Amino acid sequence: xxxxxxxxxxxxxxxxxxxxxxxxxxxxxxxxxxxxxxxxxxxxxxxxxxxxxxxxxxxxxxxxxxxxxxxxxxxxxxxxxxxxxxxxxxxxxxxxxxxxxxxxxxxxxxxxxxxxxxxxxxxxxxxxxxxxxxxxxxxxxxxxxxxxxxxxxxxxxxxxxxxxxxxxxxxxxxxxxxxxxxxxxxxxxxxxxxxxxxxxxxxxxxxxxxxxxxxxxxxxxxxxxxxxxxxxxxxxxxxxxxxxxxxxxxxxxxxxxxxxxxxxxxxxxxxxxxxxxxxxxxxxxxxxxxxxxxxxxxxxxxxxxxxxxxxxxxxxxxxxxxxxxxxxxxxxxxxxxxxxxxxxxxxxxxxxxxxxxxxxxxxxxxxxxxxxxxxxxxxxxxxxxxxxxxxxxxxxxxxxxxxxxxxxxxxxxxxxxxxxxxxxxxxxxxxxxxxxxxxxxxxxxxxxxxxxxxxxxxxxxxxxxxxxxxxxxxxxxxxxxxxxxxxxxxxxxxxxxxxxxxxxxxxxxxxxxxxxxxxxxx
Amino acid sequence: xxxxxxxxxxxxxxxxxxxxxxxxxxxxxxxxxxxxxxxxxxxxxxxxxxxxxxxxxxxxxxxxxxxxxxxxxxxxxxxxxxxxxxxxxxxxxxxxxxxxxxxxxxxxxxxxxxxxxxxxxxxxxxxxxxxxxxxxxxxxxxxxxxxxxxxxxxxxxxxxxxxxxxxxxxxxxxxxxxxxxxxxxxxxxxxxxxxxxxxxxxxxxxxxxxxxxxxxxxxxxxxxxxxxxxxxxxxxxxxxxxxxxxxxxxxxxxxxxxxxxxxxxxxxxxxxxxxxxxxxxxxxxxxxxxxxxxxxxxxxxxxxxxxxxxxxxxxxxxxxxxxxxxxxxxxxxxxxxxxxxxxxxxxxxxxxxxxxxxxxxxxxxxxxxxxxxxxxxxxxxxxxxxxxxxxxxxxxxxxxxxxx
Numbered sequence: 066x067x068x069x070x071x072x073x074x075x076x077x078x079x080x081x082x083x084x085x086x087x088x089x090x091x092x093x094x095x096x097x098x099x100x101x102x103x104x105x106x107x108x109x110x111x112x113x114x115x116x117x118x119x120x121x122x123x124x125x126x127x128x129x130x131x132x133x134x135x136x137x138x139x140x141x142x143x144x145x146x147x148x149x150x151x152x153x154x155x156x157x158x159x160x161x162x163x164x165x166x167x168x169x170x171x172x173x174x175x176x177x178x179x180x181x182x183x184x185x186x187x188x189x190x191x192x193x194x195x196x197x198x199x200x201x202x203x204x205x206x207x208x209x210x211x212x213x214x215x216x217x218x219x220x221x222x223x224x225x226x227x228x229x230x231x232x233x234x235x236x237x238x239x240x241x242x243x244x245x246x247x248x249x250x251x252x253x254x255x256x257x258x259x260x261x262x263x264x265x266x267x268x269x270x271x272x273x274x275x276x277x278x279x280x281x282x283x284x285x286x287x288x289x290x291x292x293x294x295x296x297x298x299x300x301x302x303x304x305x306x307x308x309x310x311x312x313x314x315x316x317x318x319x320x321x322x323x324x325x326x327x328x329x330x331x332x333x334x335x336x337x338x339x340x341x342x343x344x345x346x347x348x349x350x351x352x353x354x355x356x357x358x359x360x361x362x363x364x365x366x367x368x369x370x371x372x373x374x375x376x377x378x379x380x381x382x383x384x385x386x387x388x389x390x391x392x393x394x395x396x397x398x399x400x401x402x403x404x405x406x407x408x409x410x411x412x413x414x415x416x417x418x419x420x421x422x423x424x425x426x427x428x429x430x431x432x433x434x435x436x437x438x439x440x441x442x443x444x445x446x447x448x449x450x451x452x453x454x455x456x457x458x459x460x461x462x463x464x465x466x467x468x469x470x471x472x473x474x475x476x477x478x479x480x481x482x483x484x485x486x487x488x489x490x491x492x493x494x495x496x497x498x499x500x501x502x503x504x505x506x507x508x509x510x511x512x513x514x515x516x517x518x519x520x521x522x523x524x525x526x527x528x529x530x531x532x533x534x535x536x537x538x539x540x541x542x543x544x545x546x547x548x549x550x551x552x553x554x555x556x557x558x559x560x561x562x563x564x565x566x567x568x569x570x571x572x573x574x575x576x577x578x579x580x581x582x583x584x585x586x587x
Numbered sequence: 588x589x590x591x592x593x594x595x596x597x598x599x600x601x602x603x604x605x606x607x608x609x610x611x612x613x614x615x616x617x618x619x620x621x622x623x624x625x626x627x628x629x630x631x632x633x634x635x636x637x638x639x640x641x642x643x644x645x646x647x648x649x650x651x652x653x654x655x656x657x658x659x660x661x662x663x664x665x666x667x668x669x670x671x672x673x674x675x676x677x678x679x680x681x682x683x684x685x686x687x688x689x690x691x692x693x694x695x696x697x698x699x700x701x702x703x704x705x706x707x708x709x710x711x712x713x714x715x716x717x718x719x720x721x722x723x724x725x726x727x728x729x730x731x732x733x734x735x736x737x738x739x740x741x742x743x744x745x746x747x748x749x750x751x752x753x754x755x756x757x758x759x760x761x762x763x764x765x766x767x768x769x770x771x772x773x774x775x776x777x778x779x780x781x782x783x784x785x786x787x788x789x790x791x792x793x794x795x796x797x798x799x800x801x802x803x804x805x806x807x808x809x810x811x812x813x814x815x816x817x818x819x820x821x822x823x824x825x826x827x828x829x830x831x832x833x834x835x836x837x838x839x840x841x842x843x844x845x846x847x848x849x850x851x852x853x854x855x856x857x858x859x860x861x862x863x864x865x866x867x868x869x870x871x872x873x874x875x876x877x878x879x880x881x882x883x884x885x886x887x888x889x890x891x892x893x894x895x896x897x898x899x900x901x902x903x904x905x906x907x908x909x910x911x912x913x914x915x916x917x918x919x920x921x922x923x924x925x926x927x928x929x930x931x932x933x934x935x936x937x938x939x940x941x942x943x944x945x946x947x948x949x950x951x952x953x954x955x956x957x958x959x960x961x962x963x964x965x966x967x968x969x970x971x972x973x974x975x976x977x978x979x980x981x982x983x984x985x986x987x988x989x990x991x
Contacts, residue, residue, distance in 0.1 A: 401613045406707030406736070411766075413618065413708060418656030420614040427612060516609070 093188050095165075097129055097205040104131060107192065121150055124161035126168055127205040130213075136198035138217025145179050146200065146213055165206030172202075173211060181214025193271060220245070226328035226350075228495060231367045238328045243273045243347035249330035250277055250345075254338070258282075264295070266346070267303040273347035274309070277333070283340045284573045290537050291342045291355060306346045306353050313355070315535050320503045322496030323536040325354040325361065332366050340574035342537075356537035358571070360544070360556045362497035363387070368559045377558035382491070384557060389488035390501040391527075394431045395512035395520050397481045401427040403516030419475040428513030430474050434482040435505065437464065442486075543571040614656065617702030620679070621652040621711040621765035623750035624727050626718050627685050646685055647718070647727065649692040650751040651704055652765050653680045659762060679763045681754050689730035706734060709741045711765045712787070713805065715750035719818060719827035725794050732791045739788035742772060745818040745827065747806040756812045768812050772803065775814045779840060779849025779864065780833035782817045798822050798943065799936035799961060801839065804830055821936045822961055829934050831926065838926035841887055841919060842939045844869045850894060853918045855910065858898035862915045865981065866890040871944050875952040881970040883941055889919065892982040901988040908980050916976040923974045931968045935961055942967065 094100050101116055108114055111133075118129040130146065150172065162168050173182050181199075185191050191201050191210050198216035223245065226238030239246045247261055262276040276295065278288055294313040303309060306326060314323040327333060328350050333343045336354045344353040363383045368376035400408055401416060408416065423430060441460035445453040461483075468474045485505065492498045504527060511519030534541035544552035549570040554560035566580040625648040658678040682700060686692035697703045712731060714724060731737055746753050758767035775781035782803040793800040801817040817831045817839065831839060840846045846867040853860055867889045874882040893902060893911065902908065930938060942960050945953040956966040 402610045405611075405613050405616055405618075405705065406738070408613075410618075410620070410708045410710065413613065414654045414656050414659045416656075417613045417616065417618065417654070418658070418660035420612070421657045423614070426610070513610075 093186065093191070093208045093210060095206055095208050097127055097203050100203050100210075101129060101131070103188070104192070104195075117147070119147070119151065121161060121168065121204075126161060126165065129203045130200050131195055131203065132200040132215065133195055133198065136196075136218050137200055137215045141179070141215050141217060142200055142213075145177065146202070146215070149176050149178060150202075165204045166209065169204055169207055169209055169211055177213065179213055179215070183212040183214075185210045185212050193265075196271075197273075216244075223249070229327060229329050229332075229366075229493070231365070231370070233370045234366055235329075235331050237330055239330060239345075239350035239352055241348050241350060243275060243345055246330070246345050246350075246352070247275055247277070250333055250337075250343070253330060253334040254279065259337075262292075266295070266298055266309070267301060268299060269301040270303055272303050274303075275345040277337060277343040277345060277352075278341070279337050282338065282568070282574050282576050283342060284575065287340075287342055287356065287537055287539075287572075291344070295344070303346065305349045306344065306351045309344060309346060310353055315537070319530065319534055320500040321359070321531070321534065321541065322362070322494065322500065323355075323357055323534065323541070325357045325494060326351045326496065327354060328352075329366060335366065335369070339569055340572035356539040356572075357541075358536065358539060358543055359531055359541050362492065362494045364555075365493035369562070373559050373561045377560075380559055381557055383493070386488035386491040387497075387501055390485055390492070390498075391504050392508055392520060392524075393481055393485045393488070394435060394505060395508035395523075396517075397478065398427045398431050398509060398512040399516045399520055402513065407517075416475070416477050419477055422472045423475050424472070425474075426513075427478075428509065430478050431482070431509055431513075432506075434468075434474055434478055435485075435509070438482055438486055439502070539571060544569070547571065611703075615702060616705040617697075617700055618654040618656070618708050619651045619704045619706050620654050620708055620763060621713070621754055621768075622709060622731075623650040623652075623713040623715075623746070623754050624648070624689070624718060625650070625715040625750050626721065626723075646687055647689065647692065647723075648683060648685045648751070649689060649696075650681055650683045650754055651693075651696060652754045652763065653682060653700065653702070653704070654678065654708075654763070655680050679765075681751070683751065689727060690734075693730075706736045707738060709738060710769050712741055712743050713746050713750040713753045714743070715746055716748060716818075716827065718750075719745045719820070722824050722826035724790075724820065724827070725825050728787065728790055728794065731787050737787070739791075740786050742769065742784045742786055742803075743790050744768075744772075744785075744803045744805045744814070747804065752807050753805055753812060755810075756807055757810045759811075764812070768805065768814070771812060772814050777848050779846045780816075780837045781814045782836060782840070783845050793820075794825060796943075798940065799938050801831070801938045817938075819930075819934055819936050819938055821934070828936060831929075834922055835926040835929060838923040839930075839938060841867055841923050842869055842871075842885055842927075851915055851918050853914050855900060855914055856898075858896070858900050860893070860897070860900065860911060860914070861895035862891055862911065862918075862978075863894035864889055864891040871941070873941075873945060873949055873952075875945070875949045878952055878955055878966065879964075879969055881945070881952070881956070881966065883944075883970060883972045885923070885972060885974050887919065887923075887974065887976045889915070889976060889978045890981050891915070891978065893980060893984055896989070899988060899990055902983040903987050908983070912978040912980055915978040919976045919978070920974050923976075927972050927974070931970075931972075935965055935968050937961055937967045939972075941970070941972075 094103070097118070101118075105114070105116075113134040114131075115134050116129055116131045118127060120127055128150065130142070132142065162171060169184065173184065185194065185201075186209060191212065194212045195201055198218060200213045200215045202211040202213060204211075220242045221240050223237050223240055225236045237249060239249065251259065251261075256279055258280040260276075260278055260280050264274050264276075265271045266274040274295070276288070276291060291313070295309070298309065298312050300308065300312070310322075310324045310326065311317065316323065325336075333352050333354065337343050342355055344355070346352075363380060365379070368380060401420070405413055425433070437460070441456065444460075445456045447453075448456055465479045465483075469476050469479060489498050489501055489505075492501065504523075508520055508523045511523045513519075515522065532540075532542045532546050540547050543549065544556065551567060551570050554565050555569070563580065567577045568574045568579050570577075627646040627648045655678050658676055682696055684692045684695045684699065686695055693704050693706075714727065718724070718727065728743075731741065744753075753768065754764050756764045756767070758764045761767040761770060772781070772784045776783050782801055785802050790802070799820060799822045801819050803814055804816045804818040806813055806815045816833055816836045818827055819829050819831065820826065821828045837846070837849060844867070846864060849864045851862045851864065853862070867887060869888075870886045872884045872886070874884070876882075896902065900907065927939075930936060937960065942953070945956070956964075959966060961967050
């Protein structure tokens with residue numbers, strides 16, 4: 066059934082790649098007015114459309130600049146572009162050439178003092194440039210267009226990441242601006258082998274997308290595979306990196322994230338230095354990291370910033386938390402409804418006492434409380450921040466207490482649900498937290514029907530699924546299922562920094578050495 | 588593909604078919620925490636079973652102690668719950684029923700209470716002395732060993748007199764009589780004069796081995812429980828043959844190396860000295876030269892402290908300490924010899940497990956004496972047990988003497 070759904074999607078992709086839209090005339094006329102009319106017609110003369118026609122210095126050469134207000138840096142256009150074209154030729158004491166092509170060459174090579182200049186021959190490119198915030202310079206008499214980089218729009222500053230805050234570590238987070246983001250990555254890795262491959266994605270949205278990796282570390286096949294999958298994306302809008310994630314992931318039916326997303330530049334740099342590939346998308350602060358393994362869901366950057374003992378302890382704690390998040394309510398149901406003999410005598414009596422008068426079986430009780438919890442979480446996110454916190458308190462304390470008082474649920478259940486909720490928040494990857502939340506309901510149902518037997522069954526099923534899953538050719542369960550003992554230093558325990566001298570073996574990196582032999586002179 | 592979908596659907600429906608057949612919510616269980624089994628006088632027998640009357644002449648009276656969970660957790664978060672009607676406020680409820688087999692009585696009891704008896708949390712099984720003397724221990728234990736809803740850790744005891752009285756005592760520090768006796772039996776081990784707790788598993792293995800064995804004996808006095816001594820069962824038909832008092836039990840524990848700690852009192856220069864035993868190890872050796880008179884040598888090494896000294900006994904010199912050691916050793920030897928004498932002469936039951944020692948170490952001899960170890964020739968009674976005790980004083984405490 067799985068393969069069936071997947072094949073269907075592939076077929077669908079192929080069809081869409083074939084039909085292209087071609088209603089835009091791709092020719093550039095030599096007549097400047099024809100060009101301007103053409104562009105206006107295509108864009109339907111929007112209110113933020115700016116065109117200005119003027120003559121170059123003393124000559125009779127007419128030229129025009131076209132840009133979109135708001136996307137461009139106005140000062141830059143005034144000072145560098147118009148001023149230079151109008152006056153620059155004079156100060157340079159140069160004759161204005163007769164041919165328009167030569168004028169353009171001269172402008173490009175000698176007059177204009179902006180650093181981003183490009184000559185375009187195709188109208189599509191011109192339109193894309195204008196809509197991306199560049200300025201197009203048309204000169205009467207030539208069918209070439211000079212594109213001047215003038216991007217400059219209002220954007221959010223660099224902030225602390227909202228979803229992944231750490232006690233210790235850099236406070237910079239990615240922003241919506243891809244240039245800022247690439248800057249953040251580059252500033253941390255000054256390796257000349259750092260590759261930032263740009264492309265556009267989205268048939269209509271045409272977002273900038275940057276594939277980021279370090280050549281000489283990453284296995285070339287992984288980059289090739291990432292690029293291959295990215296090329297298949299043919300969708301009109303890529304709203305967020307989530308769209309890309311869902312398009313390029315291996316199995317869309319798996320609850321586990323096969324591509325990690327992060328707001329932290331340090332997480333991206335550490336990933337690419339491990340031989341992974343990062344994907345940055347313009348317009349979102351969330352970068353993607355691929356491939357991903359199960360154990361990397363439990364790794365927080367902070368593990369490496371703190372000393373190894375506490376790092377290791379926190380790792381182990383997170384694995385325990387994951388177990389609780391998935392199995393604790395299920396265990397409660399199984400023990401209370403089926404295997405009372407497994408509870409220590411006195412605890413069994415007090416649970417029985419506290420459940421006296423509760424009208425529902427444990428499974429209903431647990432489902433009810435878990436559903437309430439999810440409701441609270443969802444409501445808390447939707448509401449404005451100050452109210453959201455109040456909802457948490459009202460929901461958590463008042464509803465819990467009142468539900469016990471009213472005899473709807475037992476106090477032990479409340480404890481179990483609370484521990485589960487806290488546990489699921491303790492997992493550093495939000496995506497993994499979601500996976501565990503989904504699985505929790507499965508285990509609860511299995512426990513409600515089969516008891517412990519059901520829990521064991523679901524446990525085995527989850528394990529089989531993880532063992533079968535792959536992310537960009539890397540098995541999800543590595544370094545356990547394909548066993549790489551060397552990588553176990555950075556799984557449940559985080560060995561001291563000096564002990565992890567090689568990059569992960571499962572990534573099959575080209576350059577394996579992380580820690581050099583040490584320079585005697587230093 | 589349609590077929591595949593259909594089969595997946597049908598497979599999913601199978602889950603619904605199973606239902607939750609053994610689901611039973613925790614609050615619907617009648618937790619049985621202790622059981623007491625007595626004999627019923629013949630003439631009272633009700634008209635219930637017509638064929639059982641002649642086959643099994645005697646009937647059992649089974650008392651189960653149920654937990655009333657609502658009262659167990661105390662006054663917290665009560666709400667509007669009305670628990671186990673009859674016993675207001677008490678965290679336990681004793682129910683009694685009569686019948687011919689334990690299983691049948693248990694089923695019968697389900698009809699009397701709203702909650703089905705659930706035996707997985709049973710902690711204590713008390714048998715009446717009458718039942719033990721008549722040799723029904725093995726029959727009664729069968730249910731408790733066999734039933735799947737059973738824990739092997741439940742402690743087994745024999746009560747002096749009626750067993751159901753044990754479940755009615757007034758617990759102190761604990762909420763239920765059974766829990767009280769449970770912790771009592773753990774504590775009594777510290778005293779040395781009581782047998783360490785024996786559980787269902789132990790009894791099962793005794794019955795299978797066919798040795799003589801001992802089970803702790805519980806005596807109810809003034810509504811307060813106390814575990815005192817041991818009850819002996821013989822090897823032939825597992826009938827109770829007699830009891831050992833506290834000091835005899837201590838002697839038995841010395842030989843079987845089950846003394847964790849104990850206190851001995853004796854006089855020295857007319858003053859009382861209490862010696863606290865911290866550790867006792869025993870080593871048995873056998874001289875099997877003459878099978879009609881096997882000679883066992885039991886060497887016991889005791890470590891301990893001077894616990895209490897009255898009067899002007901000064902613990903300054905080595906000679907005083909040696910005297911204490913000597914006197915303690917004498918006292919222990921007296922106790923042990925007393926119990927050996929009683930068991931060998933009167934009961935002829937090898938509760939010291941000397942036979943088991945022979946089987947391990949002198950198998951050839953054991954094969955010869957095996958058949959008539961406790962009967963017939965009675966090699967056990969003919970054997971000589973020589974007890975050698977060595978005592979070491981480890982600490983004398985914080986004072987040399989109290990008065991000048």
